[in-house]
Amino acid sequence: MERKVYEQMAKLDSQHWWFTARRRILDGLIERIVRPPNNARVLELGAGTGHNLAMLSRFGQVEASELDPIARELASERLGRPVVEAALPDLSMFPQGAYDLVALLDVLEHVPDDKNSLRAIYQLLKPGGALLLTVPINPWMFSAHDVVHHHHRRYRKGEIRRLAEEAGYSIELLSPFNSLLFPPIAAVRFMGKLTGKDDSDDAMPSPFVNKLLDGVFGLERGIIGRVPMPFGVSLVAVLRRSR
Numbered sequence: 493m494e495r496k497v498y499e500q501m502a503k504l505d506s507q508h509w510w511f512t513a514r515r516r517i518l519d520g521l522i523e524r525i526v527r528p529p530n531n532a533r534v535l536e537l538g539a540g541t542g543h544n545l546a547m548l549s550r551f552g553q554v555e556a557s558e559l560d561p562i563a564r565e566l567a568s569e570r571l572g573r574p575v576v577e578a579a580l581p582d583l584s585m586f587p588q589g590a591y592d593l594v595a596l597l598d599v600l601e602h603v604p605d606d607k608n609s610l611r612a613i614y615q616l617l618k619p620g621g622a623l624l625l626t627v628p629i630n631p632w633m634f635s636a637h638d639v640v641h642h643h644h645r646r647y648r649k650g651e652i653r654r655l656a657e658e659a660g661y662s663i664e665l666l667s668p669f670n671s672l673l674f675p676p677i678a679a680v681r682f683m684g685k686l687t688g689k690d691d692s693d694d695a696m697p698s699p700f701v702n703k704l705l706d707g708v709f710g711l712e713r714g715i716i717g718r719v720p721m722p723f724g725v726s727l728v729a730v731l732r733r734s735r
Contacts (some may be wrong), residue, residue, distance in 0.1 A: 668724025
């Protein structure tokens with residue numbers, strides 16, 4: 493894609509309710525469950541245009557990777573230093589046992605070899621370090637949205653548990669999220685399948701609707717990890733390397 497397309501994406505991810513509320517939720521989970529040390533060493537893999545980097549920088553010194561060259565350029569501008577090219581599961585450009593926190597946020601579903609990717613990330617973590625992982629769930633929801641975003645799969649909760657345990661992680665959090673808005677989102681995806689819709693459903697809504705959805709989704713910041721969430725559009729996990 494051209495740079496102007498990614499610039500439009502960067503504008504969207506700074507304002508769209510899904511990105512803004514999700515960042516607040518992840519910020520709360522890092523603070524409350526990951527609990528990284530002061531001035532932690534943080535790595536985001538698959539940073540896209542860099543919309544999570546400012547939030548992650550709150551917890552320490554951030555490094556990042558991104559495969560697409562134009563997205564990587566924009567992420568580097570946002571971070572203020574170069575973002576590295578990397579394609580999972582090859583993480584040989586990063587030091588092993590060096591990171592307090594690795595963030596893999598809606599990336600694993602894009603990677604053909606998810607099993608070895610999680611194993612490679614495990615080797616980057618310090619003892620006691622954590623992987624913050626988000627993925628889309630519910631294979632039955634796979635739709636044009638996933639095709640447009642080049643997803644290989646949507647996961648089941650049990651699949652992530654199995655992959656994490658096989659890679660050696662202990663699981664501190666494994667929870668669905670984007671649960672409060674699950675019914676309308678599921679309905680939109682289902683109707684899209686029935687009508688043969690062939691594009692994504694992530695356009696910018698009106699300011700009123702955007703603010704409303706941001707507020708509803710953002711309520712989950714204080715819920716996840718405290719109250720069991722039986723369903724959701726996505727899954728969030730905190731996976732720990734043993735000390």
